[in-house]
Amino acid sequence: MSDDSDKGPSRRGFLGAMAAGGALAAGGARAASDPLITEVQPWNQLLGEGVDETPYGLPIRFESDVVRRDVPWLTADPISSVNFTPIHALEGTITPQGCAFERHHAGAIELAKPDYRLMINGLVDRQMVFTYADLERFPRETHVYFMECAANSGMEWAGAQLNGCQFTQGMIHNMEYVGVPVRLLLEEAGVKPEGKWVLAEGADAAGMTRSIPLEKMLDDCLVAFKANGEALRKEHGYPARLVVPGWEGNMWVKWLRRLEVGDEPWEQREETSKYTDVMADGSARKWTWVMDAKSVITSPSPQAPITHGKGPLVITGLAWSGRGTIRRVDVTTDGGITWHEARLSGPSFSKALHRFHFDVDWDGSEMILQSRAIDDTGYVQPTKDQLRAFRGENSIYHNNGIQTWLVMPDGRVENVEIS
Ligand SMILES: Nc1nc2c(c(=O)[nH]1)N[C@H]1C(S)=C(S)[C@@H](COP(=O)(O)O)O[C@H]1N2
Numbered sequence: 001m002s003d004d005s006d007k008g009p010s011r012r013g014f015l016g017a018m019a020a021g022g023a024l025a026a027g028g029a030r031a032a033s034d035p036l037i038t039e040v041q042p043w044n045q046l047l048g049e050g051v052d053e054t055p056y057g058l059p060i061r062f063e064s065d066v067v068r069r070d071v072p073w074l075t076a077d078p079i080s081s082v083n084f085t086p087i088h089a090l091e092g093t094i095t096p097q098g099c100a101f102e103r104h105h106a107g108a109i110e111l112a113k114p115d116y117r118l119m120i121n122g123l124v125d126r127q128m129v130f131t132y133a134d135l136e137r138f139p140r141e142t143h144v145y146f147m148e149c150a151a152n153s154g155m156e157w158a159g160a161q162l163n164g165c166q167f168t169q170g171m172i173h174n175m176e177y178v179g180v181p182v183r184l185l186l187e188e189a190g191v192k193p194e195g196k197w198v199l200a201e202g203a204d205a206a207g208m209t210r211s212i213p214l215e216k217m218l219d220d221c222l223v224a225f226k227a228n229g230e231a232l233r234k235e236h237g238y239p240a241r242l243v244v245p246g247w248e249g250n251m252w253v254k255w256l257r258r259l260e261v262g263d264e265p266w267e268q269r270e271e272t273s274k275y276t277d278v279m280a281d282g283s284a285r286k287w288t289w290v291m292d293a294k295s296v297i298t299s300p301s302p303q304a305p306i307t308h309g310k311g312p313l314v315i316t317g318l319a320w321s322g323r324g325t326i327r328r329v330d331v332t333t334d335g336g337i338t339w340h341e342a343r344l345s346g347p348s349f350s351k352a353l354h355r356f357h358f359d360v361d362w363d364g365s366e367m368i369l370q371s372r373a374i375d376d377t378g379y380v381q382p383t384k385d386q387l388r389a390f391r392g393e394n395s396i397y398h399n400n401g402i403q404t405w406l407v408m409p410d411g412r413v414e415n416v417e418i419s
């Protein structure tokens, strides 16, 4: 795919479309009569707000539709529920905490720093209890990681269900965390030679508990207390949460209160009855911790239709892998007959969201859009049929199949499946 046309419209083609006034809304010919250019506007002559109007700022009201949304029929009660990141309306790679999806099993609790305790017990030389102030005195690390709920895209197993990538792929966020490596905390307590597993427990009423192999904990897990430069928000586990890079969101225990070292897994509810995958023969697959490579076109998408007609069109999306970085993303506009390499734009951190762009000159005809991620292990994101051939149709979790969007000539977009 080295043909120049794969790299999107040329600069000359873009300017040509602009001068013709066809593709871009405000063509050159209209400028002289555009009151937004020729007339003085209120914002040119009246004073704006003073500096302290909003001590902690929120997005301007024109962006008020860029919010987390839930699907009311999905769960019986908002206390044990999930909402979705508006990925169709975001750009770049970092997810603002204020619109990063939430998943709570017993609601988001308010736990003040002075009341925070982290206990380390079990197969250790010294049982320890750390306060929040203690955590702040350990050497810290800063890393960007995505966190994806294993149930992301879970409603799409049998076929296209929900109309919008916010709902089909929005159980994901990507933040820059600052925290203490779990390794340093465990070294302080001294893990006994028999210690092979660590149970992480949350302080909320759900008693969220997961068994995590000691090896992973020592490798790259963090007890994080900052995200995107500021304190974790309440809903993301203030004042401290466990970060388990590349592994399913359920293990990222919020309001972390205890780490117990043991010699075998505990087989808790969240790792037996939940977060296991029922296979075609009825058996259940467990310990599927890693989130495999996946991608989605975020715009155009059902909530982000094309409103500008034919001509230059920016196709963009996200790709990620729990095993490392994304090596390549391919995009097709014809349902997989021809694939083109997209541009990876932005940082390429391991186990973090990657942004891709694919610029095309849209002729206004129907498109069947898909993206396909390939990670640095060489793993290729599967089609939904490939996934079902291996996994059967009774699964919920770990659906990383290729998403298809049908773009209609009028610019509307629908969630479809061509497998
Ligand atoms: N203590 C506690 N930790 C928890 C949960 C919870 O309900 N309680 N939910 C888990 C699940 S299933 C997911 S997907 C993530 C959601 O994290 P977020 O709300 O920051 O997006 O937290 C995990 N950690």
Ligand SMILES: [Mo]
Binding pocket: 103, 148, 149, 150, 151, 249, 250
């Ligand atoms: Mo989850």
